[in-house]
Amino acid sequence: MFINKEDLGSVIYDYQLDQITDGNDDLVVQACNAAIEEARSYLTPNTDNKKWLDGRLLYDVENIFNKVGNDRHSLVVQHCCTLAKWYVAELCNADFIYEKAKERYDRATSWFTKVATGTINVSSLPQLVRDETTAGDKQPFEFGSRAKFNHDY
Template sequence: MFIEKADLGSVIYDYQLDQITEGDDDKVAQACNAAIEEAKSYLTPNIDNKKWLDGRLLYDVEAIFSKVGDDRHSLIVQHCCTLAKWYVAELCNADFIYEKAKERYDRAVSWFTKVATGVINVSTLPQLVRDETTAGDKQPFEFGSRAKFNHEY
């Protein structure tokens, strides 16, 4: 898995994680899986939508999230941990600062959104090559004129 319980130590203390999840590693795994899926959803291009053909970088999401250990992109791991912390925080009544978790979650989502829309480009992430499979037969712009207007009913 791209992130695991041990990785969450950078965003939440172990005692807090254990207290919130009541020591249930399945809840932690569910939060990690949800965070990974959310991150993937931001970075995966919608090739059926013409706006993705505007020249922005298309990231190879499967290559990014298939890495393990030190081969993983550290910023992606950190933001995924922040997202996972948010999913754990939804269970919480422990000594946990909700507003800080919410603020960090919002920042992580904002960062992923900026990367997905091309505002931020991460040069160290694997990218897809634009070809028939990624662009299809759609073009980013359409040319032509409108049909002649006729007043007849």
Template sequence: MFIEKADLGSVLYEYQIDQITDGNDGLVMQACSAAIEEAKSYLTPNPDNKQWLDGRLLYDVETIFSKTGNDRHSLIVQHCCTMAKWYVAELCNADFIYEKAKERYDRAVDWFTKVAKGTINVSSLPQLVRDETTAGDKQPFEFGSRAKFNHDY
């Protein structure tokens, strides 16, 4: 998996994770999986939306999230950990500052949204090549004229 319980040490202390989840590693893995899926959803282009054909970078999401260890993109790992922290925080009544977790989660989501919209470009991420398989037969602009109107019945 792209992030593991050990990676959450950058956003939560281990005693906090254990206290919140009652030592249930399944809950931690569920939070990590949810964070990864959410992050992927921001970076995956919608092939049916012509807006994605406006020239913005298309990232190779499967390659990005298939990396392990030190090959992973450190900023994406950090933002995924922040998102996983938020999912763990939903269970929380421990020594934890809710507002700070919410603020950091919102910042991570905002960052992914900006990357997806093309406001921010991350040059170190693998990108998809624009061709028939990624762009399909849709064009970003359509032009032409309407069919001629005819009163004949």
């Protein structure tokens, strides 16, 4: 798994996590999995949508999220932990400020959105090579004229 309970120590104290989940590690695993899936959804290009062919970087999402240990991208790990904390915080806001968790969640999702749209680029993330398999046969621009207008009914 890309992140786990031990990684969450950077965003939430262990006693808070145990208090909120009542010691149920399955809830922590579920929050981590939800955070990973949300992060993946931001970075995965929609190749059916032509706007993804506008020249923005395409990240190798499988490669990014298959890394383990110190090979993981630290900023992606940190933002995934923030997302997971939000999913845990939905259960209860015991002993930490709910608004602060919400603010950090919004900041993390904003960062992923900026990376996905190409507003910011993370040069240290693995990227896909743009070729026939990643771009398909669609082009970002189409040329031609409209069909001739005809008054016949």
